[in-house]
Amino acid sequence: MNAVVHNWKVLPSVDTYGYQLSGDLLSSILENSSETEIILSDPNRIEIDTDINEFFSSYKQFLLINPGFILLKADPDLSDEELRKIYAVCCRCWGNLNNRYGYFFDVVDQGLDYTKEAIPVSKTKAATGYHTDSTAKEYFPDVVGLLCLQPGASGGESLLTNAADAYHELLSNIPESLSALEKPIIRDVITPGTTNNLETIRNNAFPVFSEQNGLFTFRYMRYWIEAAHTKTSTELPSQLYNGLEAIDHFFSLPENTVQFRMERGDMLFINNRFLCHNRTAFENNTEEKRIRTLVRSWINFGD
Numbered sequence: 001m002n003a004v005v006h007n008w009k010v011l012p013s014v015d016t017y018g019y020q021l022s023g024d025l026l027s028s029i030l031e032n033s034s035e036t037e038i039i040l041s042d043p044n045r046i047e048i049d050t051d052i053n054e055f056f057s058s059y060k061q062f063l064l065i066n067p068g069f070i071l072l073k074a075d076p077d078l079s080d081e082e083l084r085k086i087y088a089v090c091c092r093c094w095g096n097l098n099n100r101y102g103y104f105f106d107v108v109d110q111g112l113d114y115t116k117e118a119i120p121v122s123k124t125k126a127a128t129g130y131h132t133d134s135t136a137k138e139y140f141p142d143v144v145g146l147l148c149l150q151p152g153a154s155g156g157e158s159l160l161t162n163a164a165d166a167y168h169e170l171l172s173n174i175p176e177s178l179s180a181l182e183k184p185i186i187r188d189v190i191t192p193g194t195t196n197n198l199e200t201i202r203n204n205a206f207p208v209f210s211e212q213n214g215l216f217t218f219r220y221m222r223y224w225i226e227a228a229h230t231k232t233s234t235e236l237p238s239q240l241y242n243g244l245e246a247i248d249h250f251f252s253l254p255e256n257t258v259q260f261r262m263e264r265g266d267m268l269f270i271n272n273r274f275l276c277h278n279r280t281a282f283e284n285n286t287e288e289k290r291i292r293t294l295v296r297s298w299i300n301f302g303d
């Protein structure tokens with residue numbers, strides 16, 4: 001593969017790439033924003049103030065190149081509505097938002113089980129396993145945004161790892177697995193509004209590692225790959241199985257992962273092309289109304 005890759009030379013620290021947004025900046029964003037209703041219902045229409053746009057542009061290289069993520073911290077004492085507005089403006093500074101699940105999808109436990117029905121893990125309280133977002137062949141967000149309105153009572157920590165580093169590990173140790181991982185691989189179909197049958201699953205095939213527009217691109221969630229093979233009664237090729245095992249092993253090593261807990265007001269933006277993310281299982285405390293609530297957005301870089 002001749003794609004441009006962005007390996008981590010050293011494991012990045014969330015302290016290094018976490019930035020507290022000043023009160024003046026937050027006030028400026030709120031004063032310059034349109035009505036909340038418009039921002040949240042039709043965010044791609046938001047006109048970003050030039051100074052605000054310039055401020056966030058200076059951080060874009062961290063998202064695009066290295067380390068591939070950024071954690072922006074807003075005042076936790078702001079209201080949910082204010083935090084949602086600020087988050088929407090930040091999202092728009094990176095590009096255009098996608099509306100497949102709604103522009104702003106509240107990630108809360110809906111009491112569902114993704115192992116019993118084909119639903120996104122974002123609707124559960126389970127550990128998600130390492131994955132990139134979107135299991136649909138035709139759509140892939142460049143950036144996943146997450147705003148924390150309420151951390152869980154326990155668990156729910158975020159984990160990040162670099163798939164470009166995993167690729168180099170495989171290239172060194174089991175290069176034969178790459179031929180299987182660079183071929184189209186079937187995935188289960190879970191996007192709301194789509195038909196889930198054997199034909200759509202067989203058509204929903206794309207590589208784990210590929211080059212798109214000259215960029216290294218990683219699309220992964222092992223569970224949906226294995227579910228697709230089970231449903232279609234297709235044997236998982238041994239080279240593919242070995243490759244998946246090696247990827248998961250690489251991601252499981254603490255020296256390859258960044259782990260942290262998001263607090264209220266934190267806005268995490270992840271490059272979904274070369275970073276892979278995960279979340280530990282969590283529990284809510286309903287009596288104290290500590291219902292873990294994150295707001296997810298899918299963003300594609302503009303021109």
Ligand SMILES: [Fe+2]
Nearest residue numbers: 131132133277
């Ligand atoms: Fe995700």
